[in-house]
């Protein structure tokens with residue numbers, strides 16, 4: 001259509017729900033340029049200042065993710081460009097996957113599946129005992145929507161729950177520990193649930209990992225950038241950290257080679273929100289934000305100033 005609304009699509013493989021919603025009212029572009037007022041991107045793709053400035057008429061960046069750490073939000077806002085993300089609709093999925101990782105690491109679910117499939121049960125007999133998850137002390141690093149949802153999921157089975165956030169949450173019923181090292185020292189299992197970005201880069205430091213210790217477990221469903229990944233790999237390989245359940249990594253899809261052979265680690269390919277139901281809901285929220293923008297109405301989920 002001659003008067004179709006130009007949209008810059010930066011997501012490498014847009015979902016069927018996103019593409020299906022961008023009907024012939026929209027003219028999908030795959031390169032920046034003048035005349036484009038809306039860009040759609042993903043959590044992994046983001047959009048940098050150079051691309052933003054290559055779209056002199058850009059007014060909205062709609063991110064199909066809750067994490068917008070790959071978006072130069074400060075630059076967008078300085079140019080008067082709104083940014084939206086997709087919070088809430090994926091909270092359950094990410095929190096569910098955190099629980100799945102907690103159980104899989106403690107009870108070695110993935111390892112035992114392979115143990116049976118590879119005939120080791122027949123050849124080697126019953127595998128070594130694992131660890132009971134129920135009753136463990138669970139530390140949650142970051143107490144936003146997803147951290148809260150994780151706490152609610154583990155509440156019936158955790159021995160105790162404590163959390164770290166930049167400030168204490170008055171409505172939280174759990175113990176607040178205002179230092180990541182102290183939380184790791186207290187916890188049996190530390191679940192990383194903070195947002196990615198400059199403010200949390202390397203928050204799970206070598207010291208935090210050391211404080212978790214040889215019986216401790218790290219779960220990361222947030223962003224690889226939050227963890228000192230070389231320190232994590234060193235600690236896991238040497239046995240100075242008991243185990244890890246990782247859905248995110250510093251340089252996705254590349255995972256440190258040294259982790260691939262470890263039986264103490266469960267590795268997932270960034271599956272946090274990767275269900276049909278949730279990806280459909282994320283796409284719909286992106287489309288709703290775009291349509292609100294086009295109609296001159298308030299955006300549904302604008303991100304705050306950087």
Ligand code: 8YV
Nearest residue numbers: 042043044064065066067273
């Ligand atoms: C997506 C995510 O897997 O929402 C996020 O921040 O990490 C996941 O939902 C990914 O970012 C795809 O955009």
